[in-house]
Amino acid sequence: MPIRSLSVEKIRNISALSFEPSERINIIYGANGSGKTSLLESLHFLGLTRSFRTNQFRYLISASESQSLVFSTIDAMGNGQVKPLGVSRDVSGEVNIRYGGNSIDLSELAGLIPLQLINTDTFELLEGSPATRRQFVDWGAFHSETAFIQLWRAFKRVLQQRNSLLKCGKIDPVLRQIWDQEFILYAEQLTSMRQRYIDLLMPDFEEILLRLVGDLAITLKFSAGWDKKRPLDELLSENLLRDLKQGFTSIGPQRADLKVKSEGVSAAERLSRGQKKLVVSALKLAQGALFHRLSNRPCVYLIDDLPSELDERHSRLFCEFLEQTNNQCFITCVEPDALSRFWKADTAVAYFNIEAGQLVQTH
Ligand SMILES: Nc1ncnc2c1ncn2[C@@H]1O[C@H](COP(=O)(O)OP(=O)(O)OP(=O)(O)O)[C@@H](O)[C@H]1O
Ligand SMILES: [Mg+2]
Structure with missing residues (x-):
């Protein structure tokens, strides 16, 4: 142990x-x-x-x-x-x-x-900003795929570069193409890892939730941070003027989220305090169970x-x-x-x- x-x-x-x-x-x-x-x-x-x-x-x-x-x-x-x-x-x-x-x-x-922590701040997983839920997803991806951390760092570096170019208010088209190509490459890979992780987590979560709360209908849906039905390069071009105005990239994995809903409504709005505690605990316990299955090591x-x-x-x-x-x-x-x-x-x-x-x- x-x-x-x-x-x-x-x-x-x-x-x-x-x-x-x-x-x-x-x-x-x-x-x-x-x-x-x-x-x-x-x-x-x-x-x-x-x-x-x-x-x-x-x-x-x-x-x-x-x-x-x-x-x-x-x-x-x-x-x-x-x-x-x-x-x-x-x-x-x-x-x-x-x-x-x-x-x-x-x-x-x-x-x-x-480590897995369950305390009053864990409610943030439902009530807080998408950043908290991204952290949750990334914990799992980090512990389940060895390539994740390098990829995540590479993406962060490209995003910073792209944003600092956007902050200048104009951007050389050749430079933009170079950075966008890298951005798209890492964004797609990072998103596949995150999606894979959520797909793996889902059955554990459903089983644990059933044991902790019984028949409470909760759905998890991973959202990549852009409309996945459309090519990312097209969307980056479409959003360029807005991004230049704002000085940052408005779509991509940095905007990913994990939507937690109960009967079609945000779980944060719908559930009681105790139900929220059980849902966030089921999420954390599912992470631990999946981690154990993948690595043969328990969590603390x-x-x-x-x-x-x-x-x-x-x-x-x-x-x-x-x-x-x-x-x-x-x-x-x-x-x-x-x-x-x-x-x-x-x-x-x-x-x-x-x-x-x-x-x-x-x-
Ligand atoms: N930097 C510090 N140095 C010394 N004492 C501190 C420091 N920070 C907090 N404390 C004190 O440490 C004590 C322990 O706090 P802690 O939050 O761990 O208590 P707890 O047992 O969890 O209480 P509760 O049941 O209210 O949650 C408190 O009395 C607090 O005022
Ligand atoms: Mg305390």
Whole structure:
């Protein structure tokens, strides 16, 4: 299982803590302000060098300290080979990542611990801008196709070049043709990867949704960012005047979206709060299930305040589903009783109480 041991130093109200998590289900409970979300943030920092609560790293570092550090031992490939992984970052933003005694970069790190986060911000997957949903699709494409990251970087570079030419207000036709050819090449490839991923994800999503919520009609539809029935070069030419006026490219993969609908209406407008939580959770759990099938590696799930918004029956269904997957889960809640009844006797469930940033395993 991915994370065998974890030490956290100087993250929010956690000055220093160490523990050995269960390979399956970890329940972290404690009063408001005790440090539950901070512990999940520490795991997120370990996997991605950043917080999910702030873009300004200095707020994550404990007050009057200058550097955060998370150290772990992990079995990244699930083959029993445990290696040390340490991530530190200081107030200036300088990041240091060491894995198995070597320095590695962020994209290598992202491949080591496939993290899935479910918290109140996850509602953004339905309610937020298309950028959030693109990120969701790209997480899957990144983890399922090794060529994705290079392609995504190449496309981003071409888009930036094209946009900087557009910003000048006029564009040399020969230059435009060169950049458009590259733009189209990468746009088509990127879009095929994204579409392939959504096609693969759909059956998992439908099955998990049925288990978590029952008969709730939800449709997912990937939208490429332009009218796919027409050639992209034609559309780029048609939009050129508008793009020159705006100074950016108005169609393409940078405008892709994943439309989530319930009975033909946007799920964000139609569903109740609890239903939304279950739908976004089903999306994230489907990603984990598909990732596991494709790579034979489980995900690490960070689930902040699992019982919130859910009634007892749905909390139970959620836990029962988590129990049947192979993922390593870190679940927070205020009262441990809210979740303790749902697990089978032979499931490896560990309970940790956190108080003022100090963690104690209780059972
Ligand atoms: N940079 C920081 N340095 C020190 N303490 C901090 C820092 N940032 C936040 N805190 C404090 O850390 C504590 C833990 O916050 P956290 O959000 O982890 O609590 P929580 O257990 O998730 O609470 P809740 O149940 O309300 O969600 C809070 O008291 C907060 O004020
Ligand atoms: Mg919290």
